Amino acid sequence: xxxxxxxxxxxxxxxxxxxxxxxxxxxxxxxxxxxxxxxxxxxxxxxxxxxxxxxxxxxxxxxxxxxxxxxxxxxxxxxxxxxxxxxxxxxxxxxxxxxxxxxxxxxxxxxxxxxxxxxxxxxxxxxxxxxxxxxxxxxxxxxxxxxxxxxxxxxxxxxxxxxxxxxxxxxxxxxxxxxxxxxxxxxxxxxxxxxxxxxxxxxxxxxxxxxxxxxxxxxxxxxxxxxxxxxxxxxxxxxxxxxxxxxxxxxxxxxxxxxxxxxxxxxxxxxxxxxxxxxxxxxxxxxxxxxxxxxxxxxxxxxxxxxxxxxxxxxxxxxxxxxxxxxxxxxxxxxxxxxxxxxxxxxxxxxxxxxxx
Amino acid sequence: xxxxxxxxxxxxxxxxxxxxxxxxxxxxxxxxxxxxxxxxxxxxxxxxxxxxxxxxxxxxxxxxxxxxxxxxxxxxxxxxxxxxxxxxxxxxxxxxxxxxxxxxxxxxxxxxxxxxxxxxxxxxxxxxxxxxxxxxxxxxxxxxxxxx
Amino acid sequence: xxxxxxxxxxxxxxxxxxxxxxxxxxxxxxxxxxxxxxxxxxxxxxxxxxxxxxxxxxxxxxxxxxxxxxxxxxxxxxxxxxxxxxxxxxxxxxxxxxxxxxxxxxxxxxxxxxxxxxxxxxxxxxxxxxxxxxxxxxxxxxxxxxxxxxxxxxxxxxxxxxxxxxxxxxxxxxxxxxxxxxxxxxxxxxxxxxxxxxxxxxxxxxxxxxxxxxxxxxxxxxxxxxxxxxxxxxxxxxxxxxxxxxxxxxxxxxxxxxxxxxxxxxxxxxxxxxxxxxxxxxxxxxxxxxxxxxxxxxxxxxxxxxxxxxxxxxxxxxxxxxxxxxxxxxxxxxxxxxxxxxxxxxxxxxxxxxxxxxxxxxxxxxxxxxxxxxxxxxxxxxxxxxxxxxxxxxxxxxxxxxxxxxxxxxxxxxxxxxxxxxxxxxxxxxxxxxxxxxxxxxxxxxxxxxxx
Numbered sequence: 026x027x028x029x030x031x032x033x034x035x036x037x038x039x040x041x042x043x044x045x046x047x048x049x050x051x052x053x054x055x056x057x058x059x060x061x062x063x064x065x066x067x068x069x070x071x072x073x074x075x076x077x078x079x080x081x082x083x084x085x086x087x088x089x090x091x092x093x094x095x096x097x098x099x100x101x102x103x104x105x106x107x108x109x110x111x112x113x114x115x116x117x118x119x120x121x122x123x124x125x126x127x128x129x130x131x132x133x134x135x136x137x138x139x140x141x142x143x144x145x146x147x148x149x150x151x152x153x154x155x156x157x158x159x160x161x162x163x164x165x166x167x168x169x170x171x172x173x174x175x176x177x178x179x180x181x182x183x184x185x186x187x188x189x190x191x192x193x194x195x196x197x198x199x200x201x202x203x204x205x206x207x208x209x210x211x212x213x214x215x216x217x218x219x220x221x222x223x224x225x226x227x228x229x230x231x232x233x234x235x236x237x238x239x240x241x242x243x244x245x246x247x248x249x250x251x252x253x254x255x256x257x258x259x260x261x262x263x264x265x266x267x268x269x270x271x272x273x274x275x276x277x278x279x280x281x282x283x284x285x286x287x288x289x290x291x292x293x294x295x296x297x298x299x300x301x302x303x304x305x306x307x308x309x310x311x312x313x314x315x316x317x318x319x320x321x322x323x324x325x326x327x328x329x330x331x332x333x334x335x336x337x338x339x340x341x342x343x344x345x346x347x348x349x350x351x352x353x354x355x356x357x358x359x360x361x362x363x364x365x366x367x368x369x370x371x372x373x374x375x376x377x378x379x380x381x382x
Numbered sequence: 383x384x385x386x387x388x389x390x391x392x393x394x395x396x397x398x399x400x401x402x403x404x405x406x407x408x409x410x411x412x413x414x415x416x417x418x419x420x421x422x423x424x425x426x427x428x429x430x431x432x433x434x435x436x437x438x439x440x441x442x443x444x445x446x447x448x449x450x451x452x453x454x455x456x457x458x459x460x461x462x463x464x465x466x467x468x469x470x471x472x473x474x475x476x477x478x479x480x481x482x483x484x485x486x487x488x489x490x491x492x493x494x495x496x497x498x499x500x501x502x503x504x505x506x507x508x509x510x511x512x513x514x515x516x517x518x519x520x521x522x523x524x525x526x527x528x529x530x
Numbered sequence: 531x532x533x534x535x536x537x538x539x540x541x542x543x544x545x546x547x548x549x550x551x552x553x554x555x556x557x558x559x560x561x562x563x564x565x566x567x568x569x570x571x572x573x574x575x576x577x578x579x580x581x582x583x584x585x586x587x588x589x590x591x592x593x594x595x596x597x598x599x600x601x602x603x604x605x606x607x608x609x610x611x612x613x614x615x616x617x618x619x620x621x622x623x624x625x626x627x628x629x630x631x632x633x634x635x636x637x638x639x640x641x642x643x644x645x646x647x648x649x650x651x652x653x654x655x656x657x658x659x660x661x662x663x664x665x666x667x668x669x670x671x672x673x674x675x676x677x678x679x680x681x682x683x684x685x686x687x688x689x690x691x692x693x694x695x696x697x698x699x700x701x702x703x704x705x706x707x708x709x710x711x712x713x714x715x716x717x718x719x720x721x722x723x724x725x726x727x728x729x730x731x732x733x734x735x736x737x738x739x740x741x742x743x744x745x746x747x748x749x750x751x752x753x754x755x756x757x758x759x760x761x762x763x764x765x766x767x768x769x770x771x772x773x774x775x776x777x778x779x780x781x782x783x784x785x786x787x788x789x790x791x792x793x794x795x796x797x798x799x800x801x802x803x804x805x806x807x808x809x810x811x812x813x814x815x816x817x818x819x820x821x822x823x824x825x826x827x828x829x830x831x832x833x834x835x836x837x838x839x840x841x842x843x844x845x846x847x848x849x850x851x852x853x854x855x856x857x858x859x860x861x862x863x864x865x866x867x868x869x870x871x872x873x874x875x876x877x878x879x880x881x882x883x884x885x886x887x888x889x890x891x892x893x894x895x896x897x898x899x900x901x902x903x904x905x906x907x908x909x910x911x912x913x914x915x916x917x918x919x920x921x922x923x924x925x926x927x928x929x930x931x932x933x934x935x936x937x938x939x940x941x942x943x944x945x946x947x948x949x950x951x952x953x954x955x956x957x958x959x960x961x962x963x964x965x966x967x968x969x970x971x972x973x974x975x976x977x978x979x980x981x982x
Contacts, residue, residue, distance in 0.1 A: 084419055094529070098452075105891030106423050109415035111949075256975075264971045268964050271408070275960040282953040285889030397973050401966040407959030450897050475769065479904050492908070494769075495799040508769030508797065 050238060054258035059248040061138060065262075066269050067131035068237075073270045074124035075226075077277065078162075081117040082219070089169070091215040093208040096171035097291040104288060115281035121163060123277065125307045128159060129372075136345070136365045139352045140243035146346035148240070151233040153343045158226050160307070165214040165222065167305055176292035177302040179214075180206045185315065188328045189336070207294060246357065303379065310375035311335060313382075338368075435468060435527040438520060446482025446489070449527070455479050456516060456527060461500055462487055468516040468527040469498075475508040489513065590630045591638050592622035609709035614716075618671060625657065652692050654701040655680045682780035689781075698739065700782075705729050721779070724763055726772040727753055749773075752830035771797070776828075790828075791821040798822075804914040836872065839913060840865030863918035868909055871925040874932035875902050881939035888946055895938035902931040 039045050056065060088107055090099040103110035132152065135141060141149035168179045183206060187197035202209030244253075256262050304312050314335075318327035341348070351358035435449040435458045446459040448471055457471040459482055469489070473480050478493035488505075489498040496507035503512045519526040542550070597607050610616045615624070623630045627644030629637060639645045649657040659680035661667055668675050679702075683689040688699045705721055712719035720729040731750035733739045740747050753759050753773075761770035776793050777784060785793045791811075795802020805811060805821060814821055820828070825838065825846040837844035840861050841853075847861035878899055882892045905928030912924040 080416075084416065087420070101891065101893065105893070108418040108421070108423060110419060111889070111891070112415055113419055261971060261975060264967050264974075268967050268971075271960050271964045271967070274408075275957055275964075278953055278956055278960070282949050287889070288891075394973060397966065397969045400962070401970055404959055404963035404966045408956070408963045411956035411959050448901075450894070453893060453897060455897075455900070475767070478907065479900075492800055492911070494797045508767070510767075510769065 051259050052257075054238070054241070055255040056242055056258050056262040057244055058254045058256060059244065059251070061245050061248065064131075064134035064138065065242060066266065067127050067134060069266045070269055070273060071124055071127045071131050072230075073273065074120050074127060075230075077120045077274075078117065078124060079223070081113050081120065084113050085117060086219055091169070091211055093171065093211065093292075096169060096211060097288075100170045100288060111285060112281055115284075115286045116277050118286035119280045119284075120277055121166065122306070123273065125159060125163060128156060129307075132156060133365065133369055135243075137362060138243070138245040139349070139358060139361070140245070141346040142243075142246075142349065142352035142355070143346070145236070145240055145243055148233060148236040149346050150343060151229050151236065154229050155226060155233065157339070158222055158229065161222050162218060162226075163305060163307060165218040168211060168214045169218065170288060171211060171292050172289040173292050173296075173299060174289055174302065176206060176294070177298045178304045179210065180298075181302065181312075182304055182308070183210075185311075185328070185332060188326070188332045190329055190333065193332075205294070246352075246355065249355075306376060306380075309379035310372045313375045313379040432519075432526050432528045434524055435518075436525045437523050438466075438525060439523050441466070441525070444484045444487065448479065448481075451516070451527060457482065457489065458518075458525065458527065459489070459500070466518050466520065466525060467500065468518050468525075469502045469513040470516070471513075473509060474504060474511040474513065480513070590621055590623075591633045592626075592628070592630050595633065595635070595638075596622075606709040612710050612712070614711055614713045625660075651697050651701055652695070654703055655683050655689070655692070658702045679780045682778070686778065686780065686782045698733075698742075700733060704733070705779075721774075723768050723770075723772055724766070726774055727759070730773045749829045752827075756829065756831045757833045758831060769797075785820075787818060787820045788815055790823055794822045800911050801914045804912065808914060808916045810916055834910070836865070836868055836910075839868065857916075860916060860918050864913055864916075864921045867918065867921045867925045868906070868913070871902070871906050871909060871928045871932065874929050874936070875899065875906060878902070878932045878936040878939060881936055881943070885939050885942040885946070888943075890942040890946055892939065892942055895935045895942075898931060898938075899935040902928045902935065905931065 035044070039048075056062070085103065088099060088103050088110070090096060100114065103114055105111075135149070135152070164179075164182060168175045183197050183201050186200060187193045189196065198204065200210075200213070201207075202213045303309060315328055315331045318331045320327050322330050345361070346353070349358050349361045352361065433449065433451050433456075435451070435456065436447055441447065441458065441460045443460050443464050444462040446457050448455050449458055450456070451470070455471040457469050457480060459467050459469070461467065471479050473491040473493065473496055475491065475494060475496050478491055480489050480491045480496075480498065482488075483490045486497070488500055489502075490496070491498075491507070491509065494508045496509040497505050498509065498513050499505050501512070502515045504510065516527045516529060519528065593607055596604055598604070606622070610621075621630065622628075623644075626648075627641075627646050628639050629643040629645075632638040632640075639647070646657070663677050663680045665677045668677050683702075684693065688701065691699045692701060707720060714721050716722060717724070719725065727750050734745070735747050735750040737747050754763075758770045758772070761767040762772055774782070791802050791805050795805075801822075811821075813819075814824065826834065835844070838846050841848050841851075841858060842865075845861065845865075847857065851857035851861060878895075882896050882899065885892045886896075905924065909921055909924040909928065912921050915921070
């Protein structure tokens with residue numbers, strides 16, 4: 026009896042929404058199993074963590090108040106007085122960091138396995154766009170508690186933006202809402218963080234997921250053509266995904282409880298910067314690069330060159346599927362693999378140096 | 383006569399039971415904090431920008447009371463004429479907490495005999511600057527203080 | 531206006547011509563009157579000559595002549611350029627008399643025109659007092675200025691000795707200078723608060739100079755090690771006392787035995803009030819002991835510590851009191867109260883810090899603990915009543931506050947333990963789910979795990 030009723034509801038909806046093609050796709054979707062299949066988990070994990078961010082973010086914005094006079098105090102209120110506020114806030118902060126970590130793993134594994142090659146160029150482009158969007162989430166969200174560390178990290182970050190030739194000054198003003206980091210900046214970053222970036226993210230994510238459903242999982246060149254097992258996505262791979270997600274959830278709960286995220290002191294725009302201010306870890310490699318560059322390289326400012334170089338690198342990264350002709354043809358592409366390995370090593374080494382000094 | 387349940391079926395039932403219970407437990411572990419979070423807490427939000435410093439019914443004329451303003455003390459005063467004023471209670475000299483003297487009808491710092499008038503101005507003794515004055519808003523019986 | 535034909539010059543009606551003339555005249559008249567009035571505006575800095583006796587009216591022979599002279603005779607001209615009197619229009623003749631309109635030395639230095647030359651030391655107060663004791667005159671410059679400095683001076687030790695003929699004592703010019711006198715609030719003046727100790731020390735720290743007077747010469751050195759000197763010289767807190775705040779400036783005299791508590795009590799008012807009512811007041815006066823100075827010293831005043839109170843090695847109480855007498859017991863009792871409150875505050879503070887480091891929000895209890903600290907400061911003042919009962923009444927509310935803060939800290943730590951238990955419970959469920967899902971996967975995939 027129960028089954029009939031459930032089916033009855035399904036049929037009713039299907040008649041009106043045309044669910045059958047979706048259901049059929051879900052039933053038929055398979056995931057190939059090979060020695061590189063482990064990397065398949067990281068996209069979904071990033072998605073799961075994004076979901077955690079959206080949920081905890083919505084909960085936080087029910088109590089958070091943007092504004093120089095209220096932001097810090099409202100976060101303090103959440104941590105101290107709202108039941109489980111400390112948990113929601115710490116999970117939000119930890120999950121942001123874990124998400125960026127899984128994102129890096131996902132992105133580099135896709136790159137090194139050349140999953141971006143034809144016909145998946147747009148999947149790669151949409152993914153890279155989401156990477157930039159996520160960095161934007163990280164940068165804007167970090168300022169919202171309006172504490173000393175965040176204030177100065179934002180000051181430094183927006184100053185670096187201002188260094189870009191031609192459009193730098195204008196874009197820095199646009200970002201900051203003026204010439205200095207102040208309440209106007211906070212308002213803008215809040216708007217970015219809870220509205221503009223989420224809309225952009227959902228849009229690009231939809232495209233990204235749609236493309237993946239259409240084209241199925243990419244198989245690395247080294248195992249292409251071999252006889253391999255596949256599993257159904259529903260329920261087999263999905264259950265495996267779920268295990269991974271649950272482990273991450275357990276990790277999040279543990280981190281949030283045993284290592285609660287600090288609030289620090291309220292930002293004071295007139296105080297001098299505390300010693301050793303750093304941006305968040307995922308920006309450290311850029312920050313460290315700029316610190317290493319000499320003040321002048323020929324006629325150009327070292328900083329300008331650094332920022333432009335990163336811009337060029339970002340553009341390269343975005344257009345990799347179109348630049349890597351060999352992979353497009355299905356051939357080995359050692360040059361691009363090397364570039365990827367170098368990029369990964371560079372980021373890792375710079376981040377480590379940034380923390381040790 | 384009852385047929386013994388086949389081991390495979392029993393295992394499947396056990397796994398389903400385990401799955402159901404553990405998923406249920408996990409869901410509760412997630413939903414309980416979320417629901418408690420959503421329900422507004424009893425404590426009134428103590429934003430620095432607007433602090434409930436006291437009640438009109440509890441503040442007698444010609445008296446002063448210390449209240450918490452952000453992380454610093456503030457002093458809420460009802461003048462002999464009945465006007466309600468609020469100032470920072472941190473003395474401008476060496477940061478002792480000031481008090482209201484009902485015999486002098488003004489603010490006094492016990493540490494080095496500093497005197498402030500009812501406008502916060504330093505009128506005698508070591509204090510080099512006036513006390514910062516805060517804005518007072520009375521809503522019904524509640525007195526709210528915010529930065530001037 | 532009318533034109534008969536195009537090209538004709540315009541012709542004005544008679545009444546229009548009259549109006550034009552009247553307007554033009556009025557305009558020119560206004561200009562003239564405005565210009566005349568502007569000439570009478572007192573725009574320049576010089577005062578009307580009548581208001582300041584001997585003020586230079588353009589010609590000042592003293593300056594023109596003495597500039598050409600050598601060394602000591604021309605030095606005053608340079609010095610006067612930075613002088614507060616000169617800035618108000620007073621020149622040489624204003625103090626020294628004589629006639630600044632005459633170039634000839636004998637006529638400009640004419641005693642009949644009031645010339646007094648360089649005054650003798652004993653005559654200096656009168657010399658300056660010519661203006662500074664004249665209330666009517668001084669109020670034309672600053673009605674708030676005192677005019678009793680000369681009278682005050684003669685009540686001082688310096689003044690009395692000067693009257694007796696002593697040429698080595700301080701007089702107006704010794705502290706204020708004579709030709710480059712600056713206002714008291716000018717940081718370059720020798721009587722600016724930060725400079726006072728150095729100025730007094732010019733005589734009082736010189737063994738040579740003070741030999742005939744049998745006074746110690748270590749006051750400035752001792753003072754330089756005091757908490758007041760640190761506040762004034764290092765932290766530039768101009769309200770901190772220096773020599774003149776306790777000794778007076780014009781009426782400089784060491785405070786008498788019975789007035790020490792009053793003098794210190796001008797800033798330390800509560801301690802002064804409590805001491806006056808305390809059991810120490812009369813015995814100290816009878817024993818010729820100078821109140822505050824007995825425990826705190828006079829010049830080398832250090833920040834007081836809890837060790838000064840009680841019966842221990844560092845305590846001042848045992849310099850008079852011995853085991854068994856009432857004072858000894860009182861000292862012990864008071865010290866115990868203070869220590870108890872300090873200990874409670876310390877314990878609460880440590881616990882709250884631990885809670886804060888573990889990530890708990892304890893800003894509120896930490897704020898409340900500040901109140902306990904204020905009460906400790908208060909209790910240390912109440913010691914000057916020398917009454918253990920009063921000290922206890924001061925410490926008890928502080929102990930209550932500290933206890934409450936400690937409770938809040940303990941509550942915080944138990945909340946921390948509760949959170950960790952909650953974590954453990956949820957982890958059990960989550961990891962159990964992982965296991966269950968694993969079994970489920972194995973189950974639906976049979977033994978092999980996948981279907982091809």
